Amino acid sequence: MRSVSIIGTGMMRFMKRDTVNMVDFAWPIVKAAIVEAGVDPKSIGAAYCGSAASGSMPGQRVLKRLGLTGIPISNVEGACSSSAIALRHASLAVATGECDVALAFGVDQLNLSGKTLVHGTEDWDFAYGLAMPGLYAMRAQRYMYEYGVTIEQLTKIAVKSKKYGALNPWAHFQQEVTAEQVMNARMVADPFTVLHCCPRSDGASAVVVCASDIAHRYSSKPVKIVSSVQRSGKMMTGFRDMTMPESTQRAARILYEQSGLGPEDIDVCEVHDAFTVNELLYSDALGFSKPGEAVKLLEDGDFDIGGRIPLNITGGLVSRGHPIGPTGIAQVVEMTHQLQGRAGKRQVEGAKLAMTHVTGGGVAGLDHGAVTIHILGV
Amino acid sequence: MEFEPLALSAGPYLDLQCEGGARLIGSECGDCGHRLFPTAAVCPNCMSENMKRLPLSRDGRVYSFTVLRQAPPGFESPSIIAYVDMPEGVRIFTHLDMQPGEPHCDMPVRLKPVAPKTDKLGRKVVQFKFAAVENA
Missing domain, CATH: 3.40.47.10 (Thiolase/Chalcone synthase)
Incomplete structure (x- = not known):
């Protein structure tokens, strides 16, 4: 090849x-x-x-x-x-x-089109009243329950996202917000207010x-495509651990094996943050943190520019927006510009290796229908 | 009460006439023992079509939940939705018959058939929920 x-x-x-x-x-x-x-x-x-x-x-x-x-x-x-x-x-x-x-x-x-994802009519969860914000909210509830993460900590992710969105001329939302504004915004699916959710x-x-x-x-x-992995979630009908997205964890293992790289080698990363909690879920699953410990990286500023692994410093899906189809390549364009030193105010100095991670959801029994991860390098 | 399957390819998933009260019905593979809800014609573990009817326990445990403030068309807003884990080893997406603020992870819950509402497409939606054990 x-x-x-x-x-x-x-x-x-x-x-x-x-x-x-x-x-x-x-x-x-x-x-x-x-x-x-x-x-x-x-x-x-x-x-x-x-x-x-x-x-x-x-x-x-x-x-x-x-x-x-x-x-x-x-x-x-x-x-x-x-x-x-x-x-x-x-x-x-x-x-x-x-x-x-x-x-x-x-x-x-x-x-x-007035549509987001169209789910199968044979799909029990969606036929019985599930919607994507509800699915991620349930992941968030369980993650908070198991690891003692608070709503104030999730709110910090929204504030961080909007801070970087304000630096990104491509972002749907280019305005900073305070924690208070996030907490007081319209509730969508507990614990998410609308400012925890990506816009349409x-x-x-x-x-x-x-x-x-x-x-x-x-x-x-x-910019070289160092490694590329695509997987689908495994059909599971039993007690899945919703705090650890198995398809991302599995795809990441393959990616690291293929490339001979590890999470410690990545300089900047975009994960699929359709909702704030995703930064924690995917940081754990991609190996930037141990299960349940991503919130420590968040609190220590490790997800910021200048931190250990700047995460979604483009504003991510929560601020850049999520048109669904173009989202994966938008991440790749952003990370390509990072590696070329063209990222302006959101430039991570000296970035040599970048990762993009995007899932595709909405099939009951699979944690995600699809997951695609790329490592790019110069 | 007649129940039409809501999810198009699901078989009957609620039996009100079971001994001891209403039961949800899943499937168990006659060859490998794999279990799932709702019923299925083929086993996703071994592709066997030897699937047996599996009445589920009435009692389960909330794995996670949320209050969906804007439910999909046809459903009540807010909807309190949850994944409930059953002793048979299957997880069920369901609604909870509770107020916001009541549900919590690992809460014991019990099956509660409810009078279905008819949505705009004529489907009878939400034919069962789970409730706190004392309210079921």
Whole structure:
């Protein structure tokens, strides 16, 4: 398998965009990634589009605007993991030698479709009245119960998220908040007020990848995909430990084994923080902390810029927003810019290795339907 | 009272006529012994289709819970929802017949059939909840 590098990125502010068709805001982002890569569009050998709520063939609908047709275009649906999976497949197309240059992008427009995830009608939990905020709230309740974590500590995650969101021009929410504002906001699912939850956003994100041995032809600072793992959650009908997402823990083990790296080697990380508690759950599962101890890292400032493992210092899903389809590649664009030293006010100095982690939920019996983790490096 | 399956491929999951009172019905694999709720035609552990009816105990324990302030369409807001662990080794997603502030993790609870409400699609939603043992 050939090594693969990212040579172009395209990203936009995630926000409510319900007055234009998604195709109209998506094509400029795809074009931006291609222009940044400096590749002849004709050299792109395959395209992968991650989308969860945009109907049939969003990839073709966006790419036809740019005349980028005729090549294999694959549409990937994996709930919140959709575009991360699209990137993985674009990378595999290059790694296996099917093509030298491939495109991956994500797009969704939840505020126009009026939908978030559509769950199966055969699915007991969702048919009987479960919703995603409720699922994560139950994870939070159990985590707080088992490890003595308080609502004040969870609130600190929301305050941190908004602090970094305020530094990020791509963030849906760019305003700092106080702990009091978080605690007094509208309750969604106890213990989460609305400021613990990601907003429903619209947007697009894109990357161009190529074989690492030709990457320097295009980019003065290509970012290598060091490792990429995708898994699904295991079907379990019994007493699952909801404080330890097994699919993330399992995928992380494989990732570390593959790359010869450990959690201590990662300089900056984006985890799937659709809700505040996720930073704790996934820090434990990715091995940044021992089970139940992530809150110590939070309290010690280790999740901040300058700390041991800056976590979601882009604002994460809670502040940058969560359009579902484009979220995975948005994380990758942010971390690519970190490694290229282009992250502005949210730059982690000297970052050499970055991790992106995104799950895709909403199937009863599986902790997550999908989990996709990438390690990027320079 | 007639109950229509809510989740489309689930078989009958509530039996009001069981000896000793209403029971939830799961499945047990006749080959490997794997158990699950609701009933299933095939075992997710060994793919056997030799699935037996498994009436579950009435008493369980709250694994976790939340108060969903804006429930999905067709459900009451707020909904108090929970995962309840049963002695048979299965976990059930359910509603709790309680007020906000009452439920806690590891709380003992008991099955309580409730009069179902009909949602806009004509489905009879929430046909059972779990309640504090003294209120069931």
